[in-house]
Amino acid sequence: MASHQKVDFEKVVDRSLLNDYLEFLRFASVSTKNAEYRKELQGAVKWLVKKLKEYGFSEVRALGLKEGEMFVDYYPLVYAQYEVSKNAPTLLFYGHYDVQPADEQGWVSDPFVPTIKNGRVYARGASDNKGRLFATLWGIKRFLESTKNSPINIKLIIEGEEEIGSKNAPRFIREYQDLFDHTVLFLNDMTRFKDTPTIVYSLRGVLYVELKLFTAPKDLHSGTYGNLVLNCANLAGYVVYKLKDIFRNRIRIEGIYRYVRRAGKDEIERLSKISDDWNTIKETTKAYVVTPYKGARLKDFAPMHLVSLLPSLDVHGIKSGSYEEGVVKTNIPHSATIKFSLRTVPYLDNKKLKQLLKAYIEKILKKFKGVKYELRFLVDLPYYYEDVNSGYMKQFAKVVEDVYQQPVLLVPNGASVGMVGFWRQIFTDKPILIHALGSYNDNVHAANESFSLEDLYYGALVVERLLKEYSGKKQ
């Protein structure tokens, strides 16, 4: 990606910071396999606490962790702050110290022994999230070194459970809400769009649902009872059919589209220009691509719009009756489980969606008097949305453009970031700024994950520049 100047990033990089980053990558801080990596996670936390103190943060703590305590139930949040005054603006930065396992085939070097090749650092976590985190730390360091008396407060939270769904994050955020008080939250996260400087202004939420159906206390024989009793597998099929119209590509939950944020003409046009087209989707997936729903407004929508600004519903599993190979029992199943999720979008909040869904399921099943069902919500993550025309976002876009000397793309993303969602739930009115840092070449969550020193540098510059903006000291 590039800026117009030619820069040798190996020369530009801050040596001692690079060494810290490489040292940090040596911790196999894998959160997905509990006991096996506990010592490494503990080591990473201890190391971080020590380093952040060295970097000049005045208060550094592993939140929720008592002295000498083992990590049993959760991995703590590392918190650091540099406070100058209660009245000064506060920039809060987020990152995570846990990583995915590195047991895939194809690593050319040890995933926990970082190596630098052609301006890229190779290791598990090199990009996600240790590289992005060190870009942030470098930016803070540059700012503090260039500013004698910082006029703003800087806070940092580094989570240890991002890769396992930020299970304890909501509890921590609530418990330490006062400590985390801030003006804006900033993240170096997500992946740059088409290798162009990118700000992500919208993320979808998730509502993961499990629906259990019961039509009888036990399975019955179809030779004896076929035509006489309701088959639960058939009923499950009917419910799935009622959830989404696959011809019109439209969710059937009544009222759902009424709450969706409507993109303006400008936004629709802007997204159409940068979105992949339908042929690209066909070629990359080799799948049966659902042509856009032919509703009045939607005909102009590009794939990016459908995947990020409209809710989607996908069934992930259906279980009922016998499903072994070959001829199986001719039973009439008495129960069925359907697992499905909804990706929610700006303005369609999960609380509302739950109400709509409950009412809709009840309406469908009311026709079958006596049928029992259980509806459970297993994951509940809110959407994120920041108005691109707000003062915060305009200032942020200018910062990014100044750093890269290129126009920035404002992109909505169809995925969900747990922490961002929780954060939005608790600090409802505080802006969240997401600078997409890293490229698709980073192989995040895959073999030979890497991060370019160029990104380390630009991530740091964005942070430094943002801190200066908030200090009222424009360059």
Ligand SMILES: [Zn+2]
């Ligand atoms: Zn990850």
